[in-house]
Structures are given as structure tokens and as C-alpha cells.
Amino acid sequence: MADVRDILDIERANTPEVTRESFLVQKRRNFEKAKGVSKRPEGMHREVFALLYNDNKDAPPLLPTDTALGIGAGYKQAKARLGMKKVRKWEWAPFNNPARTDGAVFHHWRRTTDDQKDYPFAKFNKQLQIPTYTMTEYNTHLRTNVQKWNKAQTDHLFDLAKRFDLRFIVMADRWDRAQHGVKSVEDLKERYYEVVGLLAKAKGQNSDKKSYAFDAEHERKRKDQLKKLFERTTQQVEEEQMLLNELKKIEARKKERERKTQDLQKLISQADQQSDVATNVQSARKYEKKLVKKKLHHQPRPSKVDSVVNAIEIGGSGIKFSDLRGSGVSLRSQKMKLPANIGQRKVKALEQAIQEFKVDPSPPPTEEICNAFNELRSDMVLLCELRTALSTCVYEMESLKHQYEAACPGKTLNIPPSLIPAEPIKEEIIEPGTSASTNA
């Protein structure tokens, strides 16, 4: 109804203005009042009365809610009933902006109730402190410089710095090339920070303000490289990509080759082991049959021992622990982890050796312990390998002995005691192959 009254220009009772509190409180009170008024007359049935009087005149809800009109605290938000209240007035009011230096007055819309504070956006008027210099300061500190800037150029630079708030890229763009020659962004920065540094030093305010050093050479180089990066043609980019792919391929191939040689080595050693047994039997027969040809036949045949020793020497024996460089932050204990490319058998042997020597299987990973532990385990692996090598050698020696005895019945091959392993020592192992053949 407020609208109609407004239109007809009828004076309205002076109601208080709306605030959030006022209408929320008002609502509660209305409800209570209504509750008091609606009382069932005598003799009227409750059902009939319920049709007449309702708390709210809305249709009954389809779903039960506990929220209507303040029964319980309620989740439903109270509806704002604003129509009956007077609105707060706006006015087209003049304002003064303290951020302006000229005191110009503009107008904007403002609530009459709002207090006349300072223009709220003035506080965003932040300005950079660009140092200034006097003529004498210039003459004493700034006149001589390597880049041969003169006073006019320096003045222009500082003027631009003030106007564009040290946006050097824009400053370089607006640099007066006709008057002051062409300058790059780096030239401007170099001179600016040089001057600022010198002024700070001269004024002795080094203590509280950090002066920035600008490495112009580095910046120029960086930008040069950046430019080169941008100015690559598609051909160059493609070529680079191609080369990278090639490199990857080569590396993959190299790995493949390494893997293959390892496999081959393994195969050879396995095949040797098997064929050894076979050839031993065969050759024994041959010896029986062709005694005449014995001398000719007896070539220095490939001994198993050689291959084993070679394998140990080539394989570098021991464990190559991966260095964790380049993989970011990691725990030092990771250094002690066994690399994945170690075979299951080696790992087993290593575990056994660790148990055998009663070494703590996971010592605290300090730098020293890490290195020492890794070395130790590497040596252990070597030890295991050498042990197996030794045992094969001993086996071979025995078999040679048997061969010999079979070939020349009645004779026994005396193996010098130095070759019989009492305590395994490195030197012993390398010998047997050669000594066996010399003995024959």
C-alpha cells in the first residue's frame, strides 16, 4: 500500500527505517500477537475454527516442516518484509577526492545517512618513492659513469620512472629516441639502479634501505638467449626435436646392446657349464679311441675358469649403487637401497653373507656409514662371486685330474699343494687354468 500512498502523495505515519534487526524482531512480535488474538469462540468446533484461522494464510505445506514462523529455531530464512518501511535516501552529492592535487569536485550518488568521510578510494592512491637528486649531487656523484649518460638523459630517465612507476618496459617504449638516442630496457635499468645506489651511498642511508645491484651483463645475455629462443624457426625447432629423438633412440639402442651382451655372457657361461660336462664325457671317449691323435687334439681348449674370471673382471663385480643426483629431494637411506638390476641370486647371496659376518642389515644411514656399508656390500658380492669362481675352478681341476688319469691309466696327477684351496686367496684362483695345462 505504500506505493499507492506515495503516488497519491498522502502523508504517511513516520515509520522507522528498515534495518535487518528491525524487521526480524518485528516479525516475531506479530506472530505472538496473532496467536493471542485468534481464540476459538465458545461452541465452535475445532476443525471449523482451524479452517478460519491459520497462523499464516499460506496453503498448508505438502511436506511437514519445522521451520515455519519460528517454531523451533528453524532453518528457513525469515522473509524480509520491506514494503512498509521508508527507504534510505540517496543523493547526488559533491565529493572531494584527496588523491587529487587540484581539489576538483565531482558528484556521485551517496546515501544521506552515510557519514561524510574522506573519499574511500583515495587510500588506494599509492605512489612509488623515486629518489631525486640536486644539481650538486649530480655533479659530485653522478657525472662520471661508464655508459656515458649525460644530465639530460638521466633527467629524462627519472621523469619517465616517476610517470610510469618504474615499468621499465613502458619507459623504454616512451623513451625520447629523437633527443636521447636509442636505449634498451637494460640500459635504462642499469643506469637507474646505478644512480639509486650512488645516491643512497652518498646520503648514507644504506643501513635501512637495501640498494639493489643490477647485473646488466647477465640480463643482456639472458634476454639475448630468450630472443634466440623465440626466434627459432619451425625448421630449427623440428631439427632440435629430431635430434633429441635421435639421441633417445641411440641411448635406447645402447642400453639394448648392453643388455644383450649381458645376456650373451650369461648364456655363454651357462652353455659352457653344460657343454663342459658333455665334452668331458665325449672327449674321454675320444681319447680312448684316438690315442694317436691325442697330441694334436689337445689344443688349449676354452677353459671354464677363463670365462668365470673374465666375467668377474668385466662385470666389475660388486654392486653399482645408483647416485641419486637429479632426482630431487630424497632420503639418504635411499642411497643404501640395492639397485633393481641385481639378480635374485646375488641378493640372496648378499643376505647370507650379511648374516654370516653378523653385520647390521640396516645401519643408521649417516653419510659415512652409507658409503662404508655400500662398499662393504659391494665387496661381499665380489667375495661371493670369487667363492663360486673358486669352487668351479676346483671342480675343473678335479675333472682334469680325472681326465688325465683316465687318459694315462696308472699315472696319478700330483697337484701341487699350493693349488689346493685351504683358505681362498685371489691369486690362487687365477692360476689353475694355466697350471693345469702346463702340467698336462
Place this chain on the structure above:
Amino acid sequence: MSAGNMLYGGDEIGALVFDPGHHSLRVGYAQEDTPKAEIPSVVGVGPSAPDTNMDIETKTDNNITQNNADTRKYYVDTTYVNVPRTQMEIQTYMKDGMIDNWDLFEKVIDYTYAKVIQSDPEYHPVLFSEASWNVRNNREKLTELMFEKYNVPAFYLVKNAVLAAFSSGRATALVVDSGATHTSAVPVHEGYVLSQAVVKSPLGGDYLSMQCRQHLEKQGIDLSPAYKIASKDVVKERDNARFTLRKLPENLTQSWQNYMLKSLLQDFQMNILQVLENPYDERVAAQIPSVHYEFPNGYHQEFGSERFKLAESLFDHAMLGAGQLASTSVGMCDADVRLSLFGSVVVTGGNTLLQGFPERLNRDLQLRAPSNTRLKMISANGSVERRFGAWIGGSILASIGTFQQMWISSQEYEESGKGQVERKCP
């Protein structure tokens, strides 16, 4: 000033925004989302009226700028310009993106205040947009005009590329603006135009209209604009048109006829032409469904691959294609800002509404940008936002609370004169 206003940073002070272009002048209040009026940037200049019935004429026309010295009559805005009148010449006040004929421009401003704004200029601060390559002389002249003749309380001048970037919510962007007379690529860095790296070409909507005209005339299609036609019959496709001519006043000038023809061609090009995403290929173009167009005289036909061939002329120039412009412009900028420029390429201007324009530009730029850069194109979807990008940016800027300290006020103008526009409006 309420808390809500502070929250969004807006504070409106009744400012006006003017965005002059070659096709039209956009005018409206700051803080609104579209200009109040778009006035063609041409003025009809009629001969001095015969003295007797001049009063009646001025009442019926909008001729509000009659003065004693100059008895010629000026017609501003579409409804007055498009009327066939004896010996009315059409003249534009723009040249090369800048205001050139100041007398005519004043007429338009007069008209704007009287008929569009309908308020006195001294109540409204004015924000003008300008071409990025505007010269000092022009800027000072405009400042002088607004303060001296119109007594505006405050004035500001911003490059339209900056405004277009603002309307897309960017302070750093590469603005590719394709309008009526030219296409330009302007790098904007933190709200400032990098003026050394502005690149432009004279290929725009008008060039396309010319191409269309040549093509249609070669085809022998009669290009009678609607004003010539009194009535027309329905004919079959590609049949000769049957229509009767209207009775027109004598001595219609060539410039006016050309102007009317151009608006017909503009309609044609906006409805029919389309740019392929890849360079023109007869076979690809032939596969796309043709589009039907009926000319004002009733003649109608389907247009097939030629609609792509015509539009291709905007892109197939080795040096002047929009993609080439953009990449050249970025190439002239400092290496440090190139990435951020490629990261927001704002496409604006009426000519970019040509179907497929942004997609083609995107493709051309992708080819020219270094392979590891992130390229992002920002083009408003609505035709209003695209055509009035700079105006909307101006509307935003002029209604921001923190901007209100930037105006050149009349006090400042009186103290230091027009020269300060160079300092205050970089």
C-alpha cells in the same frame, strides 16, 4: 558511498564515454553496458537552404547547428543521413583512425549532447578513446575543444586498445582490432600501449566491401540499395528481378549513393562471407553448404565457394594478414613480455564478427608463435561486446573509484593548458 560500492570498486560520477571510429561514434554513460547511441561517423552536408522556408526545415530536421556564417546544413545520425536529399554530400570526419575534420566532428558532438545525452556538457566528465597512433597535435586539439567549447568539468583520453583490453579484464594483452578501415595489432603492457610495436594494415571491413562490390558487379548483379526500390515481385532464384523504382529527388550526390551502397554491401558481407579455418581451398569450400541472399530489388541466389574466396583476401596477404600483424607486433616487443602477450590475445572490432575470423586468426597465430608458448585468444561472444569493446572498456574505466583521481579537471586545464594531456594521459 556504501560498503557495496567499495566492495566492487565502482563509483559512478556521471561521466560520458566517447569512442570515435571510422564506422561510427559510440556514445553513452559510463557504468552502462552498451552505448546509448551509435552514430555513423559521416555527416551529410547539404547546400544552403533557400531562405524562406528555412524555419520549417530546421524544425523538421535535426539541424541544430545552424549559424549565420555557415549556411550549409548538416545532417547527423542514421535517420537523417539515410534520407535521399538533393545535393547532400556525405563526408566523414575521420582519417587514418584520427579525427581530421574538426568542424564536422563538432557538429556531431553538438548533436550528441542535444539529442542523445540531452543534458548540458558541463555536468559530465568526458572520457574519449583514441587510436594508438594518435598524434600530439590531435590530442591537444581535442582537449582544447572539449574544455573551451563544451566546458566539460573533466576530460581524459585513453587509447582504444587499452580500453578493449580492459573490457576483457586484462591489463596486459595483445589487442587485435579489425574495424572498418584497418586492422591493427597493439600490445598493451600493464595498461600502457607499447607504441613502438603497434602494427596496422589498411585491410578492414571497407576493403572487404570493395571486394564484394567488384565481385558482384562482375557477376552482373544489380546492386540497387533499398532506397531506390518502390516495390518488387517475388521471382525465382537467379531470375531477373522485377521491381519498380521509387521517385527520388534529383541531383543525388555520388558520395551519398556510395554511402548507401556501402551499407548494402556491409549487410551482404556480414551475412554471407565466411573465413575458412585453413587457407582457402576450392575443394573444402565447395563442400560447405551455400548460403542464400536476397538483394533489395528482389533478386536472390545461393552463394557457394565465392563467399570464402572473398573473405580470404583479409588473410592471404603475405605481410598484412591479421595473424602476421599480430606476430610481427609481438616480435617487436621486449622478449620478457612476449609470453604474456601471447597468453592473452584480445580480438575486438566489428570486422572480427565475420564468420570464422577468430578461428582463422587463432590458427595463423599458432603457426607463427613459438612452439612452446601458451596461446590464448579472448573474443567476446556477443556482437555488442565485440563491436563496442573499446567503449565498454571506457565505461568500466570511467566508473571505477580509483580512476576518479586521473581526470584532467577544468582547474588543471586552466592552470597548465592543453599541453598536459601528453603527460596525464599516456
